[in-house]
Amino acid sequence: MAARQETVARVEEIDVDAYKYGFTTDIESEKAPKGLSEDIVRFISAKKNEPDWLTEWRLEAYRRWLTMDEPNWARVKYPPIDYQDLYYYSAPKSTPGPKTLDEVDPELLRTYEKLGIPLREQEILAGVETRKVAVDAVFDSVSVATTFKDELARAGVIFCPISEAVKTHPELVRKYLGSVVPATDNFYATLNSAVFSDGSFVYVPKGVRCPMELSTYFRINEQKTGQFERTLIIADEGSYVSYLEGCTAPKRDENQLHAAVVELVALDDAEIKYSTVQNWYPGDSEGKGGIYNFVTKRGDCRGRNSHISWTQVETGSAITWKYPSCILRGDNSQGEFYSIAVSNGHQQVDSGSKMIHLGRNTRSRIVSKGISAGKSQNTYRGQVSAHRKAEGARNFTQCDSLLIGHECGAHTVPYIESKNPSAQFEHEATTSKISEDQLFYAQQRGLSAEEATALIVNGFVRDVLQQLPMEFAVEAQKLISISLEGSVG
């Protein structure tokens, strides 16, 4: 009850444009000239002192990208994007490579403080149980700080910006980069391969259970800047890692492009848990501004008994185009996808998951909860397929949509393809509104309309919230209430 009251109170204290991370940071930054060309690709690569093979890899991706068409099959509408009217590289100006946090621009530190992201490795107070979370903070195109590096290094875990990993662990990067999402994969992934700026790199060695949660925090600050980060996580045999991702951006009138690529590789008996709380600026109540979130996320269960789990809470972005997938290659591997997608205002969400069953006895589960309010459109689009050799594959999919208000839409487009008789696929989808009966029942017992709605929505998304790490779950629950603000009544 207390938590719900707090949620309602929080909702009340903010105005219609409830986005609280909409401030901008005045910081001097260094940008590449506007537009995209081979020279810009070379410029980015040179800025990062990259080896020749990587420069070449980027250029190849760029040339390929020129031949590709923007995908148009998703249920989203937006004016054409002028890819030459964007900055592809922006970095806060600072002394080259700050060694300690004291060298980092204080303005930046204040930004992260405001966002509630701890960049200083806080000592743990005696008797107070707080879990440690290592953070990699990415500001526009570069990573500004990574915490707890030393402690992780003692466990053998590599956690650093990918630009650093290219230099310190080139053999790993070269082996795995583009091995899950090839540079030629799709329009946005190929663009990302050409111009990706930074992102996190994680390697967990054989048999190691990563001692703390890893997390990356993405922030877009500059105007007319695209953010193209690239995350690569490798869990070697028998290892485990849990990774969290958060994102925000300032309120701006124009739309900003975010085209990230996330690649996960799980070898024999390894497990990766990837959680996202996505809260990019969704645009104002008129539908002006907001982030275009065109993201390719894919996990490869390469080894036997490997396990990849995606959990996402999506409340932000003007447009979301995102389908975290699992390629279940190893025998007995397991893929999971849990998602809550909340859309309000003029947001458009086209999101879902793909489970590609290649190996024997592979199992997957998809639980997707879509909540549409205001004038938003929320689409679940997913694919489950079993190939000829996927003996004994198993999938269960559940997609539920909740509609709040009469101007929004909820859509479900699953593709279920089976080429193996022993594969057992089940799919269920429902769409409904919060029933009058439920509301009446709750209000009878003294809850206000808003409280009652919050209660019902929380119940609706519970299955997914339970999958989130505890710190995130509380935050996510509040976020959902805030996103639905103004939609009740």
Next chain:
Amino acid sequence: MIKLATEADAAFSSFFEEMKGQGATGLRQAAWEAFAAKGLPNRRVEAWHYTDLKAALGKPAPIASAQAGMREIARAHDSVRLVTLDGVFRPDLSDLALLPEGVKVQSLREALAQGAPGVMALVASADVQAEDAMVAMNAALMQDGVVLRIAAGVTLGQKIELATYVSSQDVQSSFTRAVVVLGKDAKATIVETAGALTAAPAQDNQALILRLAAGAALDLVTHVSGQSDKLVRVMSLLAHVDEGASLSSYALVEGAGLLRRQIFARLNGEHSKVALNGATLARGRQHADTTLVVDHAFPNGQSRERFRNIIDEQGTGVFQGKIVVRPHAQKTDGVMQSKAILLSDQATMNNKPELEIFADDVQCGHGATCGRLDKDQLFYLMARGIPRYEAESLLIEGFANEAFQGLEDETLRGFLLGRISSWLAARSK
């Protein structure tokens, strides 16, 4: 306009030149333009994601010419039969003399030649042809068919059968279009038969336009079969169901070559009901696609879809079902269910159930499953001394029959079940 890029484009273009003088010039022209703008459907067209006609119709066969003379066509039903053979309505083979009171029949060719505006409005399918290239092609090239009108208030005691066959030994294309109108509060049972009397790989494009006025009720029983494994058949059902009217459709599809059965059903008034049921049997290299769009355009509508696919050998089954609920169609109640059983390691099933919902006060859901026969059920039967093969047949039969449970006409249900049994009897052990 069409780019005469491929052999198929050029052939269809010449068909259009041949047909455009045969009445309904404006209607044909508009339909041709709609087709030309899209071209033959292929896998890049979302609604045709699993069925590639561009490949299947690479070499269009010439338009069918009427086969003169009488021909005995075996009867499957005790019905008043109206026969369309090789693209042409055949009064000489039809039971026109037995038509009950309140029923009027005219050939489409005659109706198009007269061009009465009321009939032309019925024949046109502008809303769907804008969406689907094969419906547009059918309207542009339609040769003949039946226009059947059942007067308001009439309750038919006897079944009427619309039988469409291909029979030529030569490879031919046929384009037929039937129109069935039920007046206010009329009630009828119609059997739709699409068959082949030849093993030649015909190319058949059929459309059935259904109009149910307020309060009308129709049971439509469809049976599709063929002989050639190179037969290409596209069947489109375009239904408008007005206020308080009810359409129940039961279809048994026995695979033959490539078959696409598509249904565009529009709940066109409040409190209308649509129930679409079907079972598909496919083996060999057969490809059987059932695609439907149920459009809830008015409040308080109810739709139920129930489909079963049984796929053996190297067959492919496709089910695509979309429930659309428009912004003002509040209190819509829609449930769709698709289940498939794969009987062989080489069989493929593709399921795409979709919901597209723009109104908030609705209850809609869909379920889809795919797998093999339940081991426990098989064990249960075999433990009671039933050999595996028979036990399997029993289970498959029960599974397919689920689609026909609601069918009240017992002779028709018996007919469909009989067809399923003979399909199973021919199954390899």
